[in-house]
Amino acid sequence: MRPPLKFAVIGIDHNHIYGMINGLIGEGAEFTGWATSAETPLSQCQRFGESYPDVPMVEPDALLDDASVQLIVSAAINDQRAGIAIAAMQAGKDAFVDKPGCTTLSELEAIRECVNATGRKWVVCFSERLQVESVTLADQLIREGRIGKVVQTVGLGPHRHNPSLRANWFWQRLRYGGILTDICAHQFDQFLHFTGSTQASVVTAHIGNVANPDRPDFQDFGEVLLEGNGGRGYARVDWLTPDGLPTWGDGRMTILGTHGTIELRKYIDIAGRPGKDHVFLADQKGVEHFEATGAGLPFFGKFYTDIIERTEVAMTQAHAFLATQLALQAQAKAESQQ
Structure with missing residues (x-):
């Protein structure tokens, strides 16, 4: 039996969040809570809550402070994703963000520094x-x-x-x-x-x-x-x-x-x-x-294992960095x- 994996969501502004969540749940991960910014429309929050009625909406800091949460998942507004990922990694959690993982080269450099300093994972969901x-x-x-x-x-x-x-x-x-x-x-x-x-x-x-x-x-x-x-x-x-x-x-x-x-x-x-x-x-x-x-x-099963075993089978950190760097440079x- 697999060791448990608990994850939480911060930012639901892109509908890619549903595929990210459902892929993790399909592998047996536990969705424990969610938060989003004040810019997220109320109708979007209501629809999301109805999709996961047993998962509470809480403040972002509560999710970051929860030691049982191992992974933060985000499909926030594009320019908010880097900050959310860095906060997650600084709180001792891995980060799984929708593409684009960030919107500037300076943000990418800050993410690199955070990964190196914390040893946490920053993985981008390239859903296509x-x-x-x-x-x-x-x-x-x-x-x-x-x-x-x-x-x-x-x-x-x-x-x-x-x-x-x-x-x-x-x-x-x-x-x-x-x-x-x-x-x-x-x-x-x-x-x-x-x-x-x-x-x-x-x-x-x-x-x-x-x-x-x-x-x-x-x-x-x-x-x-x-x-x-x-x-x-x-x-x-x-x-x-x-x-x-x-x-x-x-x-x-x-x-x-x-x-x-x-x-x-x-x-x-x-x-x-x-x-x-x-x-x-x-x-x-x-x-x-x-x-x-x-x-x-196969990605989500491999990703689950990577988080638990600290491996890089689903996506290497170097790949996530290089794909994002090329996009920003282009x-x-x-x-x-x-």
Whole structure:
């Protein structure tokens, strides 16, 4: 039987919090309490409370002071996540934060210093990899050698911006961090993961506002070219998903190997097969389509073990730092060229 793991939540401003919580609960972790900022809408708090009716809402300090809590989970407003994580680690707890883990390079440096000083973990939930079963299957196919050595990734991350549903902070550059810091964080994570790169740099980056002139502080388009010691990568992200698409975004990842390619159509096979988590493989033998539903999501089980045993199987600290650093560097490079 596993040793117990108790966690608490500080910050529920992004709906990613539900997947983070449910993934931990699914592995047997105990959700003991939650808190959020005064900026969180009352309706959002009510819905969250109804989702977890047996878990009390308490003050953040009470959660940080509770010695039985081993992990603080946060999907707070983007510019609040670094402060919450640092407070958690200083209180002797590990931190599990939604992407982006922070919004400035100075915040990232403060997090590094805190990790080094406390020995606690700072792990970022890159849900477009960690909570997608087609990624699990792609990992298996790559381990089997089906496409040879991975040499490049091309990631597409379109999103629907749903303006009527967004809080004021969503439109404010200093609060959400910019498009490459925010939603492109997933792409930096996947590039490092699939290419196996442990060192990487931003070759070029671009951002723009192409469809929201009434929101001059908002960025709805971004792209980046990456070079790593395990391969190269290109990513494009945007807030331009049309209302006619029956999901929030047609997220895709193409993985180029020396002997074949894998394409993930994560959330929809547009005008094609029903459902999600489609994997297409082309190798020396031919072309195959796989439905990855049921492939599993191994991250949370490994993460639970990492917390208890102080290992780094689910995600290394170096990976969380590098993926976040690349996002922040790309954002800075793109903005310096405007």
